[in-house]
Amino acid sequence: MHHITFISTIHKEIGKCNANELFKIMDKLNPEVIFLEAIDETYSEYDKFLHSNYGVYHKKLEIAAIQKYNHNSSFQYVPVCAIGLSDAFQKKIQLVTKHRELQILIDNFNYRAAEKGFYFLNSSECIRLQEEMRVLESQILNNNEMDKMVKEDIEAYEKPMIENIHSYCKNNHFSAAIFMCGSAHRKSIIEKVNQMKSDIKWSFELP
Template identity: 60%
Template sequence: MPNITLISTVHKEIGKCNADELCEIIERISPEVIFLEALEKTYSDYEESLFSSFGIFHKKLEISAIQKYGFNTSFKYIPVLDNGLSDSFEKKYNIVCEKKELQILIDNFDSLAAEHGFKFLNSVESIKLHDEMRMLEERLLSESEINKVANEDIDTYENSMIRNIYSYCKTSKFNTAIFMCGVAHRKSIIEKIEKFKAQEEIDLSWIIFGE
């Protein structure tokens, strides 16, 4: 049975959340397949050429980490997004981030991530702090239409990633993989994995990094 380890990440380097630290985690797992919350165009042929020819690393933290991993190991890279985040999500984010109360929570989260790295991102504490942020967002936006649409769009966004992973697994053989996804999705992705395990015909062994 293939096993897939979910690793929560951030997309830009912040303190101990950096490409070297993430590469060390990837090396310990030694995946044959790497699923990433990214669009196919996120790592273009041109950017791949810049790295292979001139050693210029990608600006996205996770891709930079897998570039480092690829120095000594061959693997299959699979971006799993069909579409990026919707305009409704961007509008919601812009509205709530203007609020001082939420910015304080975000700054605290970023400080802990910088100090403790991926150990913090993949912890129960991380989920609790994100729950605090989500609850504050709900209070700030209440029953607004933009909040409802944005939440529906995020649900679709997350479901499509897991659906694409299962689709790949139905046609490809491997033993070990990882799925790197932004930490803001950690709780809901874990919940969705359980739902997919119950309804999909193919058996996958999911491992939640940090648990």
């Protein structure tokens, strides 16, 4: 049976959320396949060349952890994004983060992530705080067309990730895998996974 552990992450190092700590979790799970929230171009052949020849680690936290894991382990790396996040999403972030009330919530979230690490990012507390931020973002935008568009864009961004994982599982044999994805998607990804019927065994807690 395919067993996948879902790991919520952040994309840049902050305190205990760093490549070394993520590598330790990966090492415990010993995955044969690593699914990542990324497009093919995220980890280019040039990036691989820089690391293998000069020891240069990738700026994306998850890939730096993968590079550390690669020193002693053999695995298949599978980027699962069909598209990148939309321009509307980027414009929304630039707009809403100007509001002090939201910035306070973001700073609080980052403080907890830095202090508690990946076990915070994979907790119900993380989901609660992310939901609090999403509600405030919608209030700031007054549920306007941009807010609705971004929600549709995020759905179009997330759904193919789960579909690509399922497609890979149908065509490949493995026992243990991980799927790493940004913590902002945690609640939605868990809901999507639970709604899809499959033989995949999912775990949502860290070892």
